[in-house]
Amino acid sequence: MAATWSHEPHKVLKFRPGDRVADIDTDSSPGFSGDRADAETVLAERTERYAELQEMLYANGKSGRDQRSVLLVLQGMDTAGKGGIVKHVVGAGNPMGLRYTGFGVPTEEERSHHYLWRIRKALPPGGHIGVFDRSHYEEVLVVRVHNLVPPDVWEQRYDEINAFERELVDAGTTVVKVAMFVSLDEQKRRLAERLERPDKYWKYNPGDIDERKLWPAYQEAYQAVLDRTSTDYAPWFVVPCDKKWYNRLAVTELLIWALKGLEMTWPPADFDVQAEQKKLAAS
Secondary structure, eight states: OOTTBSSOHHHHSBOOTTOOGGGOOTTOOTTBOSOHHHHHHHHHHHHHHHHHHHHHHHHHHHHTSOOOEEEEEEEESTTSSHHHIIIIIGGGSOGGGEEEEEOOSOOHHHHTSOTTHHHHHTOOOTTOEEEEESOGGGGGTHHHHTTOSOHHHHHTHHHHHHHHHHHHHHTTEEEEEEEEEOOHHHHHHHHHHHHHOGGGGGGOOTHHHHHHTTHHHHHHHHHHHHHHHOOSSSOEEEEEOSSHHHHHHHHHHHHHHHHHTTOOOOOOOSSOHHHHHHHHHHO
16 A cells, blocks of 8 residues: 555545534545645556456356456446546556446337336446446435325335445445545536536536535435445445546555455466467467
């Protein structure tokens, strides 16, 4: 662990009973004593470590030796930085061992099935890291805030989700859930930037303005998600996101922690190495 981490990220960021969404300091950098320049130095080194472990996971899966996987769930309001995590953190790995899914409004076909149907279809195969940009938690966040189904329907989903994630973990998937929080002021600044730059227009959604007005309801919904679905087998990690450099460094460390926990080694050769070296030298 780099000297500038005073506390291990997977410990300091883990949600604990009694923690309040309203108390999150979104401009803080828990456990990290350095600044942006320090973070960039540390991130360069830790990205290499992440990439090595991710490729080891893929190599084991491809060889058939180990079919475990990792699922990274990114949940947060617009502009929290989910796309940046996908591009700058997860994307540093071997693309053949990555599976990305962005969940938007369900299609007509998806609505005809149970809400977990489309989630199951997107789960990472053995040897892969799967990334959910939004996820099954939309069913107790957006659905709840916008009253898309009656309360007695979304109320039972917390237990369903816990059972679903227990199933994933039991089947060999390490679930890393990251709740990303950005302040309303920082969100406003980032939305304004999208309106000022033609290369950012495509990221702007007029509906984001209406969502900002619902932040108190979203705070309540996120609090319920953290309180009711942070389990010992699939805990939530709460990441402040006003500083992009911090959330990228923090998620990198969370992925390294999850991959190291698999205690992997490189798969051994399934051929005679010395014989192949002789054959190659004579070719």
